[in-house]
Amino acid sequence: MKNLKRLLTRPLVALPSSLVIIILVVALVGFADATYLSAEHFRGVIPPCSVTGGCxxxxxxxxxxxxxxxxxxxxxxxxxxxxxxGLIFLESKHISKLEKHNSEILRLSLLLTIPGFLASVWFTGLQVFVIHSYCTYCLGSACVTTILLSLTVVMFRKYRRTDEEDLRFKI
Amino acid sequence: MNTKRITFWLGFVVIIGLIIWGLVVAMNKTPNSTSKIGVPAPVTSSDNVEGSSSARVTLIEYGDFQCPACSTYAFYVERLFNEASSTMRVVFRHFPLSQHPNAIPAARAAEAAGVQGKFWDMYRLLYANQSDWSEKTTTEANTIFDGYATTLKLDMTNFKADEMSSSTIAKIMAQEAEGQKIGIDHTPSFFVNGREVNPNTYEEFKTIIDAALSGTAE
Incomplete structure (x- = not known):
């Protein structure tokens, strides 16, 4: 429990921009997927029944x-x-060139991937066990969220402030 | 805020705008332009037809009674037919999808009612009450269909026999095979005078039918 707390609350340091860019691109893919479904919902279009599944x-x-x-x-x-x-972090690092990058906002936004992943598990479970049909776009979103959570775990484990740094910071 | 920062954030807004614009364009694109769907087989005496054979417009629907979209479009079709019944005829062909276990039993019930001249009455009952039987077991759904047959005052002995007859299932399967042959991949699929159409709303549907009636359709 203490390790988990340390993993989730400790600030991130020396974050590579490449990893943040990957997260940004993956999040935009998820955004496009979810926006498409939202637009269809608000347009009031009844999705046709496809031979490939029960979307x-x-x-x-x-x-x-x-x-x-x-x-x-x-x-x-x-x-x-x-x-x-991700953008706020990249902007602070490469555009404003701040000495202390805005990694805290990125860290907080990445914490969203935990409830996001749990929601995806819930909705995938509903498709499998309750609705007995699958929607490609919903499964695609679940994959995107899983990738985001995996990248978040990698980031939090690899780039969080070490115990010594944390102690020094507190002193 | 300096120019670089403004450019950076404007760039992001532009990217988001491009994503949304791309989606809107993709959604509004008429599938007809790239469609490889063939032409439906000519209407024969074995088809379920409502309307005059001399009607200027023939609307063929390939449908699945358990498909929610088909249920919505059934109301559009009925409204269009009521408005233009003297100049339009509607043909329904079965295209039951594998993910809908009650689609074939419903199609059997409609065909059995058709033997007694009540195909379209059963068609309307099945679609109007789709939510009552859609998620039921096939046995429960069949009991509900029996109830519709009773409502339509059908001869129940003949209805049950026709429902289970091999010729009924053969007709359903033949129509489905014909749909597969011309490349149908979703329901409902509509054809106006042999040309596939993909209306999203009643208004779009009406415009297509009106154009066909006035002879301005391509």
Missing amino acids: EKVLTSDFSVVFGIPVSLLGAVYYLLIAIG
Whole structure:
């Protein structure tokens, strides 16, 4: 538990821009996917039934909307927040060239991948066990979130402030 | 805020805008332009047809009774037919999809009702009440279909026999095979005078039918 707390709360240091750019691109892919589904929802277009699966059953199920808000729209906002977190970091490092990069905002936005991943597990479970149909776009979003969580774990493990640095910082 | 920062954030806004614009363009693109769908087989006496054979416009639907989109479009089709019944005929062909276990039983019920001249009445009942039987087991769904047959005052002995007859399933499978042959990959698939159309709304559908009626369709 203490290790987990250390993993999640410790500031990130010496973050490579390449890893942040990968996260940014992956988050934008997720944003495009979720935005497409949101647009279809608001256009009121009933998805046709395809020979390749039951996307229409998933997208017209009661689970596709939470308190009147389409789940895909929540997903789009979630991916956008992660992308903005990455951009704020890159901007502080390469454009403003701040001595202390804005890694804290990036860290906070990356923490969103944990509830994001849990939500993806929940919705994939609904497709498998309750709706008994699969939506390619929803499964694609689940894959994107899994990739984002994996990159977050790598980042948090590899680039968090060490115990010695943390002690020195506190002193 | 210096110019570099403004450019950086403007660049991001432009990228987001391009993503959204690309999606909108993709959604509004008419599939017809790249469609490789063939032409449906000519209407024959074995088809389920509503309307006059001399009608100027023939609308053929390949549908699946358990498909939610087909249910929505069934209301559009009925409204269009009611508005232009003297100049338009509607043909329904079965295209039951594998992910819908109650689609074939529903198609059997519609065909069995058709033997007694009530195909379109059963068609309307099946689509209007789709949510009542869609997620039920096939046995439960069949019981519900029996209830529709009773409502339509069908001869139940003949209805049950026709529902399970080999000729009924053969007809359903033949229509599905014909749909597969011309490359249909989704339901509902509509053809107006042999040309595939993909309306998203009732208004779009009406525009297409009106154009076909006035002879201005390509």
